[in-house]
Amino acid sequence: MDTDKIIQDLNRRFAAPLPEFYQRRIIFWYDEDKEFEDKLDEIVLENAKVITLTGNNAFSVKKLLSVDDLTTNYLVYSPLVYDHPEDNWLLDVELYSEEFRADLISIWMDEMGIVSNPSMRKLVKHYRTYFKAIDRREKIIRQNKIPAIPSQLHMAVMAAICGLKDAQSNIILRSVFKAGLELDNNAVYQDFLKYQANEVFWAMVRQRYGFTEEEPDLGRLAIHLLLTAATRTMQQEYLAGLDSFISMPHQAYCYEFISEWLYSKDIQQLYDVARYVEDETHLYQRFEKLTVDDLAGTECFPCINEVILTKLMTEISDHIIDVDTITETVEKRRTCAWYEPFENFYDGLMQVANMQNFFKEHSAGFHTAEAKDIWKKYTENYYQMDTYYRLFHLSFQKSLETSNILLDDLFKHVVDKVEGLYKNWFLRELGNNWSDVSADELKNYGKILEIPQQEEFYRSHIETSENKVFVIISDAMRYEVAATMADQLQRETQSKVSLSSMQSIFPCITKFGMAALLPHKELTVEVRNDILTVLADGQSTASTYYRDKVLKSEDPASVALKYNDIIAMKRAERSALVKGMNVVCIYHDTIDEASHTSDTAVFSACDKAISELKNLVRIIVNEFGGTNILITADHGFLYTYSPLKEEDKVAKRGFFDVDAVNSDVIKKESNRRCVEYGRRYAILQKDVQPDYLMPVKFLDGNTEFDGFAPRENIRIKMNGGGMNFVHGGISLQEMVVPVIEYHYLRNDSMEYKRNKQKYDTKPVTVNLLSANRKISNMIFSLNFYQKDAVSANREAATYQVYFTDESGKQISDVQKIIADKTSDNGAERTFRCQFNLKSLQYSNTATYYLVIADEQGLQMPQHEPFQIDIAFAVDEFDFFS
Numbered sequence: 001m002d003t004d005k006i007i008q009d010l011n012r013r014f015a016a017p018l019p020e021f022y023q024r025r026i027i028f029w030y031d032e033d034k035e036f037e038d039k040l041d042e043i044v045l046e047n048a049k050v051i052t053l054t055g056n057n058a059f060s061v062k063k064l065l066s067v068d069d070l071t072t073n074y075l076v077y078s079p080l081v082y083d084h085p086e087d088n089w090l091l092d093v094e095l096y097s098e099e100f101r102a103d104l105i106s107i108w109m110d111e112m113g114i115v116s117n118p119s120m121r122k123l124v125k126h127y128r129t130y131f132k133a134i135d136r137r138e139k140i141i142r143q144n145k146i147p148a149i150p151s152q153l154h155m156a157v158m159a160a161i162c163g164l165k166d167a168q169s170n171i172i173l174r175s176v177f178k179a180g181l182e183l184d185n186n187a188v189y190q191d192f193l194k195y196q197a198n199e200v201f202w203a204m205v206r207q208r209y210g211f212t213e214e215e216p217d218l219g220r221l222a223i224h225l226l227l228t229a230a231t232r233t234m235q236q237e238y239l240a241g242l243d244s245f246i247s248m249p250h251q252a253y254c255y256e257f258i259s260e261w262l263y264s265k266d267i268q269q270l271y272d273v274a275r276y277v278e279d280e281t282h283l284y285q286r287f288e289k290l291t292v293d294d295l296a297g298t299e300c301f302p303c304i305n306e307v308i309l310t311k312l313m314t315e316i317s318d319h320i321i322d323v324d325t326i327t328e329t330v331e332k333r334r335t336c337a338w339y340e341p342f343e344n345f346y347d348g349l350m351q352v353a354n355m356q357n358f359f360k361e362h363s364a365g366f367h368t369a370e371a372k373d374i375w376k377k378y379t380e381n382y383y384q385m386d387t388y389y390r391l392f393h394l395s396f397q398k399s400l401e402t403s404n405i406l407l408d409d410l411f412k413h414v415v416d417k418v419e420g421l422y423k424n425w426f427l428r429e430l431g432n433n434w435s436d437v438s439a440d441e442l443k444n445y446g447k448i449l450e451i452p453q454q455e456e457f458y459r460s461h462i463e464t465s466e467n468k469v470f471v472i473i474s475d476a477m478r479y480e481v482a483a484t485m486a487d488q489l490q491r492e493t494q495s496k497v498s499l500s501s502m503q504s505i506f507p508c509i510t511k512f513g514m515a516a517l518l519p520h521k522e523l524t525v526e527v528r529n530d531i532l533t534v535l536a537d538g539q540s541t542a543s544t545y546y547r548d549k550v551l552k553s554e555d556p557a558s559v560a561l562k563y564n565d566i567i568a569m570k571r572a573e574r575s576a577l578v579k580g581m582n583v584v585c586i587y588h589d590t591i592d593e594a595s596h597t598s599d600t601a602v603f604s605a606c607d608k609a610i611s612e613l614k615n616l617v618r619i620i621v622n623e624f625g626g627t628n629i630l631i632t633a634d635h636g637f638l639y640t641y642s643p644l645k646e647e648d649k650v651a652k653r654g655f656f657d658v659d660a661v662n663s664d665v666i667k668k669e670s671n672r673r674c675v676e677y678g679r680r681y682a683i684l685q686k687d688v689q690p691d692y693l694m695p696v697k698f699l700d701g702n703t704e705f706d707g708f709a710p711r712e713n714i715r716i717k718m719n720g721g722g723m724n725f726v727h728g729g730i731s732l733q734e735m736v737v738p739v740i741e742y743h744y745l746r747n748d749s750m751e752y753k754r755n756k757q758k759y760d761t762k763p764v765t766v767n768l769l770s771a772n773r774k775i776s777n778m779i780f781s782l783n784f785y786q787k788d789a790v791s792a793n794r795e796a797a798t799y800q801v802y803f804t805d806e807s808g809k810q811i812s813d814v815q816k817i818i819a820d821k822t823s824d825n826g827a828e829r830t831f832r833c834q835f836n837l838k839s840l841q842y843s844n845t846a847t848y849y850l851v852i853a854d855e856q857g858l859q860m861p862q863h864e865p866f867q868i869d870i871a872f873a874v875d876e877f878d879f880f881s
Helices: 003-015 037-042 058-068 091-096 104-112 118-126 134-141 150-161 169-178 187-194 198-209 218-230 248-262 267-281 283-287 303-317 323-333 340-361 371-399 408-445 454-462 479-492 510-516 544-554 563-568 571-578 591-597 599-622 663-673 750-754
Strands: 026-030 049-052 074-078 098-100 469-474 495-503 523-528 531-536 558-562 583-588 628-632 674-677 682-685 694-696 705-709 736-744 766-768 779-786 797-804 815-819 830-836 848-854 862-868
Touching: 003 026, 003 037, 003 098, 026 091, 058 074, 058 091, 104 118, 104 134, 118 150, 134 150, 150 169, 150 187, 150 198, 169 187, 169 198, 169 218, 169 248, 169 267, 187 198, 198 218, 198 248, 218 248, 218 267, 248 267, 248 830, 267 283, 283 303, 303 323, 303 340, 303 408, 323 340, 340 371, 340 408, 371 408, 371 479, 371 495, 371 599, 371 736, 408 694, 454 469, 454 495, 454 510, 454 628, 454 736, 469 599, 479 495, 479 599, 479 736, 510 523, 510 531, 531 674, 544 558, 544 583, 558 563, 558 571, 563 583, 563 599, 583 599, 591 599, 599 628, 766 797, 766 848, 766 862, 797 830, 815 830
Parallel strands: 026 074, 026 098, 049 074, 469 583, 469 628, 558 583
Antiparallel strands: 495 736, 523 531, 628 736, 674 682, 682 705, 694 705, 766 779, 779 830, 797 815, 797 848, 848 862
């Protein structure tokens, strides 16, 4: 600032109106750096005298201002700096006088709102290079808190260099790590060097986190932070030999830093840092020597998941399937960070545990005497094994999309064990029992007595309806898939949903199943162009076009539509198609269509089908005004992942008793006698009696053909692929056809009004179970319980649980509770969470709150008051003060 500008500013200040009760104005011009000492002679003011303090004239100046002259305005130039306030004889005069500064430091400090005192001025000078640019000074102004003391200014400068508004050590350190572990290539650290903040940064790290190594090294700092943090949830002895990286007095600060980072948006950067630490310290090899229980509670290292999964998968491969260990471990790990990259593996193992649990419950095998009883058990319980198997393979297929070199092969070994459990035990044992007890009824009647039949579907469900009916027929949607969908529909929509079953017509293939669902008095078959054609009362049923004609012959106000057609239409177009119709049949083909592409795509297609059908239900309700919807299928399916062995197959030549070994003779004879066959069925001339197939009465015996099917899981040999996904036979998976009856409940319906609580779906709630409301340790555990079981009108929910002070500031780490328990036993719906308080000063008279917050934010958070009484809690660190 030039002399003329200074004189102008000072004259303006002296000309300003005096404050109340003041007779004159005294202004102290502070210039500790003596930048204007040689220009004082140029300072001539209009209405004030200039006095210069020399260090030896304090008494005479004080006498002048306080006794000799009480009316003249004075400018007191002070280039002095006092080590102690009591050394300043003019302090009392300064306190009632005004202040003026003309140096850049003063201007900058005034601009940033920083209090002017010697310690702060000294620090601003230290960061002179940084403060030269106005945009960098503005970063200080825009921060959440204007620095008031040197430590806060240090932190503010580091935060500003990092591009932050919040000058907290944890956030600053995270930003540094985010820029990379190599100091030479770390842009943030290079700016620390450029603006002389590097020494302050390491001082902060030393004081807060206990990192005392002389040579700056972000890699070793990362090792120190993560290992020290790990000791909060893992016994220190498990890290023996790495003690030089661990500082137990700073454990709380390191854990707080890592915990906050784990649950921040920058978690991916921590993943990379954690992987670096694992490699540098050979943690995988170290953790291999520990038990699953030793590791399950620690989350800061991704490799812990790999070690745990390796151990569990290896045990499964060795025929050791500990259901409790798997269940408890997955329960712990799924609330931890890094779960998502390993979710498919954990989900798969959870299904293995479910399958093993099912095996233990039915280890004696399946020995039901009557077919109708085993049918009932399958639709109430046994089908769950099919669901577990499907969900396992969904997880397995997803795992193949995100390869993990340590786990991929192990998971494939688990697949072998799953195949053994499902195919060699469940399908074989259940199939053998079912084949035995159903053989006579299938031979004599072609059906199981006292079981609803697919051929009766139209008469029993549509013909008797007094209201408009929408029917969705999903090709190959087997019973267990429908059970999953029915459960989701019940919880996700305002409706009354019931699931029942009926027996598919034999053979369980599309052209027979679709025909059986249509109105008819009799189903017949004809061989047209060497193809067996199914007729309903003489009419073709081969496509949607012909099915539409059959429906209209029964009720002209009927229509048959394809899902793919209507889903692509505009709302008005599809609404016009169903207007005025009494019966609307919509044909959906996602599962069976996927099987033609790849057998392994079938289970993912089941998930897709559920999603599509739920959406179709919403369209029917919201656009078509439909309230009565039936969802069924033409047949189910049988699927096994592993390649079939020769003993799982029967050759077509085994159908016939031919006294010839000439293949041409056999081929000619088989073509004459075999009308049609597939992997799981054969339609033969009546005089044929194959040795290896079960007889099934075909269309009530009113044809010149007989039906046959392989027992259990056996396939008939055919050219081409498609050996794993099959249908057409007599297994429960193929023959049990689902019927979902969906009734949408409008708000004004009597059923809804009477049973509102029953049909309104709400998330389950979680409450605090522990009675004690006083905390006396920095680390402590609390028990919680899930009030209701997940059921038809109670859906799972995820909660975040943590502590805050009275102002809502978080004072602990965050724990996650996934409330998805289905057990009716309340003791099995409890959770135990360990909390770590931040290192702050706590008052035993203040009120703190436990917050239980729904992760989706759909519910009001619960606040439980607590007292904290910790005698030796540490206050927040005040660096560099």
